[in-house]
Amino acid sequence: MDSITNEKASEGLTVLAIETSCDETSASVLSGGTTVLSNVVYSQIESHEKFGGVVPEVASRSHLQIAPKIVSDALIQAQVGQDEIDLVAATNGPGLIGPLLVGLSIGKSLAATWDKPFIGVNHVEGHMFAVSLEHQLEPPFVILLVAGGHTQIVHVKKYGDYEVLGSTIDDAAGEAYDKVARYLGLGYPGGPIIDRLAADGDPTKVRFPRAMPGDNLNFSFSGLKTAVINYVRKNPNVEVADIAASFQEAVADVLVTKTLRAAKSVGVETVCLGGGVAANSLLRSTLSAQSADQGLSCHLPAREYCTDNAAMIAAAATWRFNNFGPSPDDVGANPSASFAASE
Ligand code: KG4
Numbered sequence: 001m002d003s004i005t006n007e008k009a010s011e012g013l014t015v016l017a018i019e020t021s022c023d024e025t026s027a028s029v030l031s032g033g034t035t036v037l038s039n040v041v042y043s044q045i046e047s048h049e050k051f052g053g054v055v056p057e058v059a060s061r062s063h064l065q066i067a068p069k070i071v072s073d074a075l076i077q078a079q080v081g082q083d084e085i086d087l088v089a090a091t092n093g094p095g096l097i098g099p100l101l102v103g104l105s106i107g108k109s110l111a112a113t114w115d116k117p118f119i120g121v122n123h124v125e126g127h128m129f130a131v132s133l134e135h136q137l138e139p140p141f142v143i144l145l146v147a148g149g150h151t152q153i154v155h156v157k158k159y160g161d162y163e164v165l166g167s168t169i170d171d172a173a174g175e176a177y178d179k180v181a182r183y184l185g186l187g188y189p190g191g192p193i194i195d196r197l198a199a200d201g202d203p204t205k206v207r208f209p210r211a212m213p214g215d216n217l218n219f220s221f222s223g224l225k226t227a228v229i230n231y232v233r234k235n236p237n238v239e240v241a242d243i244a245a246s247f248q249e250a251v252a253d254v255l256v257t258k259t260l261r262a263a264k265s266v267g268v269e270t271v272c273l274g275g276g277v278a279a280n281s282l283l284r285s286t287l288s289a290q291s292a293d294q295g296l297s298c299h300l301p302a303r304e305y306c307t308d309n310a311a312m313i314a315a316a317a318t319w320r321f322n323n324f325g326p327s328p329d330d331v332g333a334n335p336s337a338s339f340a341a342s343e
């Protein structure tokens with residue numbers, strides 16, 4: 001394997017990264033940790049929406065079909081040849097095992113064929129690095145990571161040193177969006193659909209419960225989902241836009257309240273967002289406004305880097321490789337890889 005000298009690392013690595021942990025097939029070329037030369041994302045939504053959610057085998061087959069072309073497109077768009085790639089990276093967990101194995105196999109094969117180092121990247125750490133693609137961000141900070149598979153408040157003491165301050169005890173925030181949308185017959189994925197509908201709804205129409213279990217920083221969204229379902233059953237003629245807006249209000253309220261409480265509890269001055277739900281309009285505007293009110297600075301990733309994408313994986317790969325070097329040759333996929341244990 002080529003070893004990357006410190007001199008080369010400080011000039012900036014050029015990384016090819018692959019993300020296939022769920023239902024997006026993505027490849028990106030990133031230079032110097034922040035210059036996105038390409039970020040190609042193919043969404044499999046059409047293949048899954050008739051099932052109302054992601055079907056793992058369908059996702060694996062779809063990744064296998066499309067990923068080689070997505071990788072090739074990312075290199076072509078970046079106008080970068082194999083000689084200019086310093087490092088190959090792929091998400092190796094958490095996620096669906098079949099989809100993870102597809103991206104990992106392609107990444108490891110390219111690295112071996114091109115004689116480049118390879119690194120496996122934790123998907124959740126990738127979401128954390130999305131914000132650093134555009135913002136000079138030095139820890140310590142608190143980041144709310146909210147997606148379809150995870151909801152966590154993390155204290156980033158320094159990169160690689162993470163303390164999970166709170167997590168969901170049942171559904172992830174994105175999962176709650178998807179389940180409510182499914183119940184309302186709105187389609188999949190529910191987050192962007194509810195977000196759009198809510199713009200025309202009245203967020204004060206129904207005051208849904210804000211589950212704040214204890215004084216801790218954990219979340220619970222399952223009761224909120226049930227409350228929405230029960231309300232709609234009892235009030236079948238209610239405007240769907242009002243339900244969307246009222247539901248979204250409750251989710252954003254809980255997420256923002258606990259994130260700011262977490263920042264206060266550990267004494268940091270910066271809060272950030274990451275994950276698919278970080279694309280949500282209300283969550284973004286509420287966190288920005290309330291952070292400013294409390295004298296905290298708030299950094300949000302661009303929407304395109306919130307939902308699954310390989311640019312964020314390349315950013316995490318750059319930091320990890322510069323600090324810890326490549327993964328061992330036998331690195332495999334770990335569907336339940338833990339974020340805090342990833343350092
Ligand atoms: O990060 P992501 O692409 O995949 C996971 O790692 O899970 O997140 C997908 C989740 C889905 O649950 C989707 O409904 C939600 O993010 N999402 C949103 C929005 N865009 C995507 N939720 C709320 N508002 C949005 N605008």
Ligand code: ZN
Pocket residue numbers: 123127147148275276307308
């Ligand atoms: Zn994700």
